[in-house]
Amino acid sequence: MLDRRNAPRTVLNETGSISIDEHRSLPCIVYDRSLGGVRVALPEAEIVPDRFVLSLDASNEILVCRSVWRKAEEIGAVTNEPEADRSARSRIRRGITSV
Known part of the structure; x- marks a missing residue:
């Protein structure tokens, strides 16, 4: 089978939570993660909005x-x-080592 992923995935199988709105969140399992993506599992996946x-x-x-x-x-x-990762990488690229 052809693997269409842009980056390799790291298996995590860790707990997390998805914020549905400013008042509710749902527990989930983060199965794996890549540089630009995640795969999560939760029983109520159908109520999770497209952006979360x-x-x-x-x-x-x-x-x-x-x-x-x-x-x-x-x-x-x-x-x-x-944001913290992005700014740290930016400092490293510019040769700044202290915060």
């Missing part, structure tokens, strides 16, 4: 996601990079 905020419990990361596919209880989504 994913919080990863183990790393305390918060990712803004956009759903690109859905299958039963799974969602595949593209992600942004956390």
Whole structure:
């Protein structure tokens, strides 16, 4: 089978939560992650909006996601990079090592 992924995936199988709106969130399992995407599973995947905020419990990361596919209880989504990671990489590229 042809693998169409742009970046390799890392298996995580970690807990997280998806914010449905400013008052509700749903627990989920983050199965795997790549540089620009995640695959999550949760029983109520059908109520998750196309754009959502994913919080990863183990790393305390918060990712803004956009759903690109859905299958039963799974969602595949593209992600942004956390702001802290983006600014750290930017400093490294410019040769700045201290904050």
